[in-house]
Amino acid sequence: MWRRTGDGVYANGTATVVREGRRWRLNGGTLYSTLRDAKTAAGAAPVHAPRVSAQRRAGAPVPARKSAPVPAADPSTAVDLYLRKSKKVQNGDRSLSIRAQEDLGRAWADRSGYTVRHVWVDNESAFKAVDRPEFDAAMSALAAVEVGALWCYALDRFTRMGAGAITPVMDAGQRVVFDYEDLDSSRPRDRKWIIQRAEDAREHSERLAYNVKRTKERQRREGRWLGRAPFGLICDGARKLRPDTEPWVSSAVSRRTYSRWDVLSRIFHMIADGKSTRAVARELNAEGIPAPRTGRIDPAIRPSWRGSTIKYMIDNLAYEGWLTESSDGRRKPTAWRDDEGQRVRVAGHGVELIPAALAARARRSLHGTGATPKDPGKGRPKLLLTGLLRCEACGSGMTSKGDSYGCLRFHSGGDCPNPASIRRDHAEAYVSARWIAALNAAEPEDAFLLAVAERYAALRQPEASAEVVEAQEAVRAARIELAAFEKEFSAGVYKRQRAMALSLREQLTEDVEAAQAAMSALSSPTTDVSVFLNGWAAKAWEGAERSERRDFLRLAIDCIYVKRGKRGQVFVGDARMAVQWAGTNMLALAA
DSSP: OOEEEETTEEEOSSOEEEEETTEEEETTSOEESSHHHHHHHTTOOSSOHHHHHHHHHHTOOOOOOOOOOOOOSSGGGEEEEEEEOSSOOOSSGGGHHHHHHHHHHHHHHHHHTOEEEEEEEEOSOSSSSOOOHHHHHHHHHHHTTSSSEEEESOHHHHOSSOGGGTHHHHHTTOOEEETTTTEETTSGGGHHHHHHHHHHHHHHHHHHHHHHHHHHHHHHHTTOOOSSOOTTEEEOTTSOEEEOOSEEEEOTTTOOEEEHHHHHHHHHHHHHTTOOHHHHHHHHHHTTOOOOOOTTSOTTSOOOOOHHHHHHHHHOGGGGTBOEEOGGGOSSOEEOBOTTSOBOBOBOTTOOOSOHHHHHHHHHHHHTOSOOOSSOOTTSOOSTTTTTEEETTTOOBEEEETTEEEEHHHHTTOOOSSOOEEEHHHHHHHHHHHHHHHHHTOOTTOHHHHHHHHHHHHHHOTTTTHHHHHHHHHHHHHHHHHHHHHHHHHTTTTTTOHHHHHHHHHHHHHHHHHHHHHHHHSOOOOOOOGGGTTTTHHHHHHTSOHHHHHHHHHHHEEEEEEOOOOTTOOOOHHHHEEEEETTOSOEESOO
């Protein structure tokens, strides 16, 4: 039995699994993406001790541990059983059909003079093009004549892909028995019926998939939420989203009782007030408030908050009451649109979820597009270049590791073809020198200097520039939405809805133009930036605190791409760092 022996460490007496970032290392060797995968590779039983004892007390059979098949002494009298249930379920009452299939298979083997060598079990669809490792292993054993026959409860348990999936087995002379239909591939008279039943199973699955698809499309048009409600929300009888206000958990610090909706609202307010996602995650974990649970988390482990979880929630439009979808396997959900290109409300009648103004403010703070707060407060980045640096190879941000900045994706266990890393003192000295040189060389008519002035006004006069910032963010958001549509259109997402897509493109283009017109109608507050010009930039830098220097850099710089260097080479900033200056779309490798 697996036991937790430390923070991120699990052992069962013969194997040890240790967390490393987002992955799990088994016995100091192979890395696995989930704890369950690592345990399975170590030969772990998928049954927890408390569940086994409860089943024994109830007199129910206990699921057996998976083991490798044992070679049969006489393959001609050995049979394997293939059991399948199309939906992934945990062992329990809902898995009785699997045990019932096994009982029928063993009874057939006893009647037919066979010995059951191994039982193969899949919890996967037989219609979709998904991997079925147990099925593949069963077929390999049959082809290698390790057994004389393969038993399956029913033909639709074996395949729903049609006759093409079963005829090669019959042509090879291999014996597969379908108990429910009383069909046997070794009997020539059954060939026609096996092919017909296989085609019937495929046709039934196609019709079912068609009906489900049409039903979901109708429910989406009606603004009904499909699936489990997001954290903090519940679905009512009409499948509309409402706040989940039931008392849920007590804070270990304040002793206050929170509902899931209280926690969700608190997250949005903290991010909108300028806290980083990691700071919010640390605060919630310190108070003992559990994070949303997913199916991959061990039930014995209390799920903890992560910055990525907070970011996903802030970006999720469902919390504003919009129906969402995840297209092309993308994790971040986008607003679902009907045939006319309109977004669809999924909140209950008269129910207000997260206000649009609060959600927009939280997203600006999260993505660094809003005005910089006067008091960054606890949880805000403290290093000069945090949030500005990007790995040139993968585009990921860069995080501080020791005395260096490194590729965030690589350090989080992700894949980066050429992860960049750079010493912090070298990078900060180079960027500060480039910042001073750029301001000293700026001309009054430069778009760069105009962008600096606007950002300086937002920094020094946040109240006066609030409307301008809101208008700028509206333009940026409209452009992002239009760019996302163009990307999906090019990928063929709207191939069957071309008329709707063209209407949507026209609408999104009008939204961009309207936002630009609204921004042009506002007069930006004027601010004297002469403190940075005519050689004064160096003095302003030297006299500023570290937090002010962070703000100063962001007045003039949008981002900096870092290229990976070679070990032992002298640092040359112009060769390693490319600066994207404010008000321009160009990268500058040198001043």
